[in-house]
Amino acid sequence: MVTREAILDALRPVQDPEVHKSIVELGMVRNVEITGDHANVEVVLTISGCPLRNKIDSDVREALGTVAGLKSFDLKLGTMTDEERSKFRSVLRGGVPEDQAVTPALLAPDTQTQFVAVASGKGGVGKSTVTANLAVALARQGYRVGIIDADIYGFSIPGIFGIGDKKPTVIDNLLLPVVAHGVKIISMHFFVPDNRPVIWRGPMLGKMLRNFFAEVHWGDIDVLLLDMPPGTGDMALDIHQLLPKSKELIVTTPQQNATEVAARVGTMALQTQHQILGVVENMSFFEHKGEKHYIFGKGGGERLALELKTELLSQIPLGVAQESGDGIYAPETPQGLAYAHLAKTVGRQLEIGATTGK
Ligand SMILES: Nc1ncnc2c1ncn2[C@@H]1O[C@H](COP(=O)(O)OP(=O)(O)OP(=O)(O)O)[C@@H](O)[C@H]1O
Ligand SMILES: [Mg+2]
Known part of the structure; x- marks a missing residue:
């Protein structure tokens, strides 16, 4: 029957x-x-x-x-x-009725998700590029990965992934992140009509960041990378308030003044008491016919790591400008290989197991 x-x-x-x-x-x-x-x-x-x-x-x-x-x-x-x-x-939302003031699952004290803020002392050193490519490398290794583009004014993550024309699916008030290269992505870009400048200030920034947690269905993710705006301002403090256990990855280039960068980043890390995972030196050298050319000088990353009493985790080679729309390096390129190695190191540091097959 x-x-x-x-x-x-x-x-x-x-x-x-x-x-x-x-x-x-x-x-x-x-x-x-x-x-x-x-x-x-x-x-x-x-x-x-x-x-x-x-x-x-x-x-x-x-x-x-x-x-x-x-x-x-x-x-x-x-x-x-x-x-x-x-x-x-x-x-x-994990069984929590809507009318109760909820802490989004990702923000609960017993959250299984690791947060890593990608920051730098100065703009333009490649934070967004590193965030995007590290996320993809982690996803290629089987981790469940998300990115919050915390650069509310200068969002660039959707551009790097070539998904500028995509929009998150909305089920009533709940948003599903846009997925690209196996990474779940939320950015202010998706909510700004016609790329008009965003003019929210101060408290609105923190509110927006909170919405990226509360209104977005992230599902289970192992690691959430936050692409930080340049500088060490308000957003760092907002992130600290929301994610007291967030860790930091510092991006620099070989020519930056290590002491100066260390002073800025160090102040921020002190204020937020975030653990620094290490330093990534970007645009380290240009490789031609098997020979490395240190176009922007040498040793900046190592000096910064020393100043911050942490480790230099990776040196990412300079690449030829990517075809427009896709700033994600293929796995077999020198950059792709460097990011794969960095992803292994970061995964080990966070002690998270890959979840391949899930
Ligand atoms: N390894 C690399 N080789 C060549 N170009 C690179 C490399 N890394 C980043 N770039 C380029 O450098 C520029 C700045 O990179 P990106 O936007 O990632 O920096 P950022 O630190 O996030 O900048 P901002 O502070 O404005 O947010 C971009 O045009 C990017 O494509
Ligand atoms: Mg950026």
């Missing part, structure tokens, strides 16, 4: 293609009625114009086809009521 349980068991492995959770768990199976060996099944979608309607429809039909003894079925796709949608969102 066909039972409701048997049908729900068959439907349980079917996932909402966007949020990757079971449609049964998300409360999307509204109704199952059985008459003999026939079933009427009603599945509800978050919004009526759900772009993934066909995918859900065919996945559900396929799953129903596997129920032993079920000879025929009628499948109806409907739209959620406000109440159902609220349950859906509460499942996404």
Whole structure:
């Protein structure tokens, strides 16, 4: 005899293609009625114009086809009521009802996610490039990785990933990050019409940063990189308030004055008491016919690491300008190899296991 349980068991492995959770768990199976060996099944979608309607429809039909003894079925796709949608969102938020003031799961004291802020003493040394490429290298090694582009005014992460025309999917007020090269990305870029300048100041910055946690469904991630704005200002303090356990990666170039950079970064690290993971020296040398040319001088990264009493983790070679739209280096390029090595070191330092296969 066909039972409701048997049908729900068959439907349980079917996932909402966007949020990757079971449609049964998300409360999307509204109704199952059985008459003999026939079933009427009603599945509800978050919004009526759900772009993934066909995918859900065919996945559900396929799953129903596997129920032993079920000879025929009628499948109806409907739209959620406000109440159902609220349950859906509460499942996404880890079961916390919306009307309670919630600490987003990522910000809870027992969060399993590691935070790394990528900072520098000065602008233009390659923080965003390093953030993007390190994130991709970590993802290539099986880590679940996200990036928050914390450079609210000067966002450049979407440009580096070539996803400037993408928008996060919105389910009511909950945003799904844009995914590129296996990395989940949120940036102010996605919320600014026509690249108009952003003029929020002071407290708004912290609020925006908080929204990037509270309003975004990150799912389970191992490491979240924060691309910091140039300088060591307000944002560093906001990040410290939200993420007291965040660690820092300092980017420099060979020609920067190590003592000067160390003084700035050191003050910031003191104020925030963040652990510094190490220094990344970017644009270290240009390699031509197997020979390294130190165009911008030598030793800046090492001196800075010494000043900050930390380690020089990596020297990233200078690259020829990338084709527009994609600032992510392929794995086999000298830069790609350097980032793979850096990702291994950072992964080890954070003591997080890769989650390949999940
Ligand atoms: N290893 C490299 N080889 C060649 N060009 C590079 C390298 N790293 C970064 N660049 C280039 O240098 C410029 C500045 O890099 P990026 O935007 O990452 O720096 P930033 O520190 O984030 O800057 P800002 O302080 O403005 O946020 C970009 O045009 C980038 O493509
Ligand atoms: Mg930048």
